Amino acid sequence: MHDQKAFQEICSRIQRSRMRLLVEHGFYGLLLMHVKLQLDPSIKTAATDGDSIFFSPVFLSGLSDTELDFIMLHEIMHIVLDHLTRAREFKDRETANTAADIIVNSYIYEEYGNKASAVSINGKESLHRLPDGSEGNKHSFEEVYQLLKKQKKSGTALSSKKSIMAANAHVKRR
Structure with missing residues (x-):
């Protein structure tokens, strides 16, 4: 009985987040209305x-409403920007995923008026800027990937551990 109640509460939270985003950020909320949302205990975060x-x-269950909204926006932007398809051309999936995360988080950061709290989980700000300080959404996915690869070779790469949405966390293979 407890598991069923917990399941219903989680589903309710997801639906409230989608409705909140529809009201407060109509474009993204509308996109979320056309996506199937599912629980999957086999993954670590979201995908x-x-x-x-x-x-x-x-x-x-450990996210605040603001953090859940961020995750919803983060994942829908990966879909909108077709990151899964575009990432297939790159051998280094971890770097491709970090590049995609920087871009997605940058869009969310700007959508919320450049507030770090909009792209934070547990008080930790997710990557949204490139090492030169520019916002990720000012560059293409391919440009960010190449820049990160170049930095990785030089030994000054961004640590994917800094990104809340770590490389293995949110890409489900078809």
Whole structure:
């Protein structure tokens, strides 16, 4: 009985987040209305396969409403920007994922009036800027990937551990 109640509460939170985003950020909320949202205990955080968004019930239960909204926006932007398809051309999936995260987080950061709290989980700000300080959304996915690869070779790469949405956390393979 307790598991069913917890499941219903998690589903309710996801739906409230989608409605909140529809009201407060109509464009993104509308996009979220056309995506299937699913719970998946096999993943660590949240993920997308390009058609659906998947949530770890354990991860989701530890998020505030603001953090859940961030995750929803983060995953829908990966779908909109077709990052899964575009990442296939790169051998280094971790770097590709970090590049995609920087761009997505940068859009969210700007959508919320450049507030660090909009792209933070547990008080830790997610990557949204390139090492030169520019916002990630000022560059293409391919440009950010190449810049990160170049930095990785020189030994000054950004640590993917700094990104809340770590490389293995949110890409579901089809």
